[in-house]
Amino acid sequence: MFAIARTELIQIFRNRLVLVTSFVIPVAISAFFIYRHDVFSQVGSLGYIAAIVMFTVGAFGLYTSTVTTLASRRQNLFLKRLRSTAESDAGILAGLVLPATVIALVQVTGILIVLSAVVGTPDNPLLLAVAVIATVAMMIGLALATAGVTNSPEHAQVTTLPVSLGVIAVASWVGITGTEELAQVKRLLPGGAATELVLNAWNGGAALSDSLILLAPTFAWVFVAVTFARRMFNWEPRR
Amino acid sequence: MSTPVIEVENLNLTYGDFHAVKDLTFEVRPGELYALLGTNGAGKTSTLETIEGHRTPTSGTVRVFGHSPGDRKAVRPRMGIMLQESGFSPDLTVRESVGLIGTLTRRTDDVDRVIDVVDLTRKAGTQVGQLSGGEKRRLDFATAVYGTPELIFLDEPTTGLDIQSRDDLWNAVDRLRENGSTVVLTTHYLEEAQQRADRIGLMHQGVFHHEGTVAELTRTLPSVIRFTLGGPAPALPVQAIVGADGSVLVETFGLQKDLALLLGWAENHGVELRDLSAGPTRLDDVFRAIES
Numbered sequence: 001m002f003a004i005a006r007t008e009l010i011q012i013f014r015n016r017l018v019l020v021t022s023f024v025i026p027v028a029i030s031a032f033f034i035y036r037h038d039v040f041s042q043v044g045s046l047g048y049i050a051a052i053v054m055f056t057v058g059a060f061g062l063y064t065s066t067v068t069t070l071a072s073r074r075q076n077l078f079l080k081r082l083r084s085t086a087e088s089d090a091g092i093l094a095g096l097v098l099p100a101t102v103i104a105l106v107q108v109t110g111i112l113i114v115l116s117a118v119v120g121t122p123d124n125p126l127l128l129a130v131a132v133i134a135t136v137a138m139m140i141g142l143a144l145a146t147a148g149v150t151n152s153p154e155h156a157q158v159t160t161l162p163v164s165l166g167v168i169a170v171a172s173w174v175g176i177t178g179t180e181e182l183a184q185v186k187r188l189l190p191g192g193a194a195t196e197l198v199l200n201a202w203n204g205g206a207a208l209s210d211s212l213i214l215l216a217p218t219f220a221w222v223f224v225a226v227t228f229a230r231r232m233f234n235w236e237p238r239r
Numbered sequence: 240m241s242t243p244v245i246e247v248e249n250l251n252l253t254y255g256d257f258h259a260v261k262d263l264t265f266e267v268r269p270g271e272l273y274a275l276l277g278t279n280g281a282g283k284t285s286t287l288e289t290i291e292g293h294r295t296p297t298s299g300t301v302r303v304f305g306h307s308p309g310d311r312k313a314v315r316p317r318m319g320i321m322l323q324e325s326g327f328s329p330d331l332t333v334r335e336s337v338g339l340i341g342t343l344t345r346r347t348d349d350v351d352r353v354i355d356v357v358d359l360t361r362k363a364g365t366q367v368g369q370l371s372g373g374e375k376r377r378l379d380f381a382t383a384v385y386g387t388p389e390l391i392f393l394d395e396p397t398t399g400l401d402i403q404s405r406d407d408l409w410n411a412v413d414r415l416r417e418n419g420s421t422v423v424l425t426t427h428y429l430e431e432a433q434q435r436a437d438r439i440g441l442m443h444q445g446v447f448h449h450e451g452t453v454a455e456l457t458r459t460l461p462s463v464i465r466f467t468l469g470g471p472a473p474a475l476p477v478q479a480i481v482g483a484d485g486s487v488l489v490e491t492f493g494l495q496k497d498l499a500l501l502l503g504w505a506e507n508h509g510v511e512l513r514d515l516s517a518g519p520t521r522l523d524d525v526f527r528a529i530e531s
Contacts, residue, residue: 003342011330014366077326081382083293084322085343086315236293 004082004095008069012099022065023103026057030111037119046119047202048175051195053111054132055171058139059164062104066097066143068156075152079235089235097140104139108132123204127211131197134218138194139167141225148232167191175199193217241269242305244390244421245290250299252285259285261445262299272412272422274432276522277442278530283425284323284394286442290423291320291392303390316345319383323394323425325375329368333359336367337381346386356411357381358404372399380408384415391415393424397431409435429522439522443529453522460520460528462494464501466512476504494519 012018030053033040040049073079073096082092112128122128142163150159167190174186174195186192193214200206200214243266252260260282267273277283288294290301292308292315306313327336338350354363357377362370370378376399383391393412397405409431412422426432432439433453441449441456449456468485475481477497480488491497498517505512 003339007328007331007335007339010335011328014330073328076328077322077324078328080293081322081326081340082343084291084315084320084326085340086311086345087343088311 001087001091001095001098004087004092005098008096009099012065012103018065018068022061022068022100023107026061027107027111029053029056029060030107034111034115034118037115041119044172044175045199045203046115047122047199048172049119050112050115050122050128050202051171051175051198052168053115054108054135054198055167055191055195057104057107057111058135059167061107062100062136063139063143063146063167064156064160064164065100066140067146067150067160068153069096069100070143070147071150071156072153074147074234075237077236083235093144097143101136101140104136105132108136122202124201124208124211127201127208128198130215131194131201134197134215135191135194138190138218138221138225141222141229142190144229144233145225148229148234151237163190171195187214187217190221243267244269244304245273245423246300246302247286247290248300250286250289250301251297252282252289252294253297259445260289263442263445263447265440265447265450267421267423269421270416270419271437272416272424272435274424274426274436274439275442276425276429276432276439276526278444278526280444281442282445283442287392287394287423287425291318312345317388318390318392319344319385319388320392321379321383321394321396325367325379327367327375327378330366332364332366333370333378334363336378337385340382341385344382344385344388346388348386350385353381353385356384358407373401373404376400377404377408380411384411387415387418388420390421390423393422393426395426396424397426397428429526433522441525441529448529449525456522456525457520460524461490461492462517462519463524464489464491464494464498464515464517466501466515469511469513472510473504473508476500 033049033053037046037049079092083089116122146159146163150156170186170189170191174192179186179196187196193216197211197214200211245267247266248264250260250263251258263286275283275287285294289296290303290308292311295309301308303314304317308314331339333354334350337353341348341350341353351360351363354360357380359374359377359381362374367375367378376396380396383393396408400408416422424432424436436453438452439450439456440447466487468487475487477489477491477500489497489501494517501512504510
């Protein structure tokens with residue numbers, strides 16, 4: 001697994017297009033949100049800024065790059081090559097996904113530390129960390145599922161749009177309007193419960209037990225996505 | 240008798256309504272070079288990929304070293320696979336690619352030694368995307384033979400290689416066989432299989448049309464004598480097909496006897512046998528016979 005992860009990391013840094021679109025642009029967008037925090041905190045709250053930067057990195061840095069990577073490795077038969085070795089399927093997938101995941105976690109952590117330095121620390125940092133990890137797990141699950149219906153890196157530009165734009169839209173909807181109305185609908189949408197968790201962790205004012213229960217919809221999405229991926233994921237290009 | 244390296248029993252593979260492989264049964268013995276040949280769509284790639292563990296049989300059993308081919312931890316460290324298509328990441332260098340696949344096979348070897356075996360030392364730091372087709376085939380071969388596995392699958396190994404590279408590859412295969420490796424080969428270059436295979440499985444429409452040594456396969460078809468007559472000649476001493484242009488084709492199961500008769504006849508009558516050639520039946524002829 002780690003040998004695969006190491007070579008994936010090498011490839012990320014050698015491919016400038018992937019490096020810029022998946023890792024530099026999300027950071028630039030997040031920097032803009034922090035720079036204009038006075039405006040965005042009035043639109044939503046400081047928790048909303050934290051949620052939107054987390055999902056920007058999760059959607060464009062982690063989710064999109066993971067789907068593109070898996071589609072690309074499948075298309076050029078690299079997945080088949082890896083399956084010709086003694087490595088297990090789980091080890092292969094973990095190795096392929098690990099670098100983007102670590103980079104995303106480092107990015108989100110760094111961005112949230114900068115946000116804390118600018119606007120003040122979150123009410124419950126531990127809960128925030130749990131929310132970030134749950135979101136990363138959900139985005140990886142969704143990436144594996146999307147990779148199952150993605151034929152090529154070019155096709156990924158289309159197949160990733162619904163989820164990447166969808167979670168950003170849900171995070172904005174929940175972050176700006178809160179969950180006083182249509183609470184169940186918002187929490188069941190992908191990213192809705194995770195956004196509310198981030199809002200609670202950053203802004204405070206909600207009981208811990210009420211917040212932790214919000215992990216259930218997020219992990220339900222992980223389960224649904226992984227179940228879908230197990231049925232749909234192909235290791236070789238469709239002939 | 241030693242335990243077979245590969246055992247295939249009543250293997251069936253279907254894709255929807257298409258029955259690609261039908262009740263195939265064969266075995267590959269330790270140390271032999273077994274060539275799996277066939278016409279296009281015969282089912283040899285499906286069979287090979289099932290033995291390699293890339294496909295699951297619809298029914299029947301496949302055992303490699305006594306294990307299911309899907310048991311990667313048990314089987315893969317003992318086998319090297321040269322795929323038909325490249326399957327390397329274009330952004331990794333030759334050295335990184337060999338190192339990665341070598342590490343994942345759980346075999347040990349010196350990466351630079353393996354790269355040298357396939358004459359890619361000068362390209363060791365070159366990214367795979369910049370290699371020629373032939374260089375990629377050599378890289379593929381390098382990953383297959385990394386750590387000198389007991390069993391090596393070579394799927395169209397010489398396609399795209401120049402003559403020197405082909406000779407080098409076969410010399411490397413010969414050295415591996417001297418060390419006891421078993422080789423399973425598929426190729427469209429039938430003369431390579433004819434020269435090198437201990438046994439051949441010749442597939443057609445999902446079943447074995449023939450299986451055995453080259454001699455056993457070619458024994459079923461006559462040898463051939465070909466020449467051209469320069470002008471009018473007396474009656475030939477053997478049965479032959481004579482073309483309007485004077486070309487003569489003799490099919491015989493007694494090559495030496497009939498050739499001697501023809502040469503004597505030509506000497507006695509002062510007839511020149513132009514472009515004379517004689518030889519046993521080639522695998523090409525067996526293929527043509529199957530397809531017709």
